[in-house]
Amino acid sequence: MASGDCVFCGAPVSSQGEHVLPRWLFARWAGQGPFTFFEGSEPIAKRNGKTERDQLARVMLPVCGVDSPSNCNGWLNDSFEVAGKPQVRAVLDACQSITGSAVVDFARWVTKTLLLHDHPLAVNSEIGHLNLPGRNALELPPPGLRGLRHTGQFPEDISVWMAVVDPNGALVTMPEFELAVLPDVHRPDGAGGKCGATTLGLSLPNDLMVTLQLISHPLIDIVHPFEASGQVTRLWPNPPAALDITALPVLDAAGGRALNKWFAVGGASIGLQAGERWPYNTLARYLQPRGGPVVRGAAEAAGA
């Protein structure tokens, strides 16, 4: 059950809510596992220790429907599913190249889906309620999803990337990188807030995986360490003019894990001046010498 108030408009939702991953997606992947689910950056293990499943997790979220004046589920369908579904099928099912507005429709669908997938009110069939202590639910600064419903615009400082991973593939050289610890930054005007992240791994034909990654980084400018080399492709903001999944570099298993571990959330709480943002090159970093990780403080990293 995912009853409660609609995450988009606040209307009471008495039903079980709506599937974050639509039914057509389950039909498309029926019998095509295995799937790996992540909580934060960590693959979720079953009781037997394995991290692969035969089925996608079902994720339910309180979203109002036709019995509500705002019918947010109908709005979701009209705004994202109708345009996104054929593009998701083209890219992930048929591995076709898409261009122009089709890429935007694909990117908007992925971004919407990731924003809902780890919402604090989501109930995941694998791990239960996401708002329990210790869970890494994705909390957006206000107005969050209500702002999306009201304006049709995604929140600022949301970044989404995709990568292709071959868990059994040949070793691939990755760029050197330092793990960034994303601080919580705040401004006198109330802007800022906690950072958050979500990752979804889905199967592709030919035993490849696609990893979809969203980071919410209010007031922080971030640079993905694998973007310059093309080993991740930015989907949002600024989706590419064309997207050919067969032409993307393929990461090996270690690269797929590195993708999920180049940053950590929950760094220092930092106050900014009015109008200020926190630039990437002053982020607190983990430095990784051979002896093990050393945590360097935000002030030192910032040169203070």
Ligand SMILES: [Zn+2]
């Ligand atoms: Zn609603």
